Amino acid sequence: MPDRVYLDTRTGYDQWSTIYDTEGNPLLILEEPVVRQWVGNPSGLRVADVGCGTGRHTLWLAQAGASVDAYDFSKGMMAKALQKLGGSEVRFHEHDLTRPLPAVDELFDLTMFALVADHIKDLDTSFRELHRITKPGGQVIFSVLHPAMNLIGITARFINPESGDEVRVEAYEHAYGDYVMAVLQSGLRMVEIVERNVDDELVAQSPRAEKYMGWPLLLAMNLRKKA
Secondary structure: OOOEEEEOHHHHHHHHOOOOOOOOOHHHHHHHHHHHHHHOOOOOOEEEEEOOOOOHHHHHHHHOOOEEEEEEOOHHHHHHHHHHHOOOOEEEEEOOOOOOOOOOOOOEEEEEEEOOHHHOOOHHHHHHHHHHHEEEEEEEEEEEEOHHHHHHOOOOEEEOOOOOOEEEEOOOOOOHHHHHHHHHHHOEEEEEEEEEEOOHHHHHHOHHHHHHOOOEEEEEEEEEEOO
């Protein structure tokens, strides 16, 4: 019978990187169209992809003409991103996101914080950093596994394809209100909040989501820094 294995965030994502883009994760299927709609045309923008992972947002932003700085501390995930990007001019920074970001104040037109926050204990500090590095009037896009998943014991996890074990990556069970308060206390303004539930359409794309039918899986926020 497969075991459940618990790993720290860096080790977990190093291992997850081998299958992250190919495992049919329903959360990614829900999240990516929302993010792209909010961003629109990023050509000419200076963008921070904070927690870039395998570069799933970094790649299309760079190809669409954005100037991108990508931050992550998983060597495995960043190696995948580098493979995808080829000759694209992206500035990669190996960086622990629990520490202040190595960027000057008000540098970025757009700051991405996608599917990262549940791995960070101190939300207030993280959102203040997002506010700090974003230009006045700039956009911050935030997404996370919906906190409702905590109610049924679901946190970031994957199945090790070799052992069949369920690998749980270190995460914090932040409540919906924790994210809202961190945004408000940072000084960022909420433009739109989106929640996406598991439905028949999603299950058709990712059958593994069927067990969560009707449950909210994605929480995303489109935020602005005051001009």
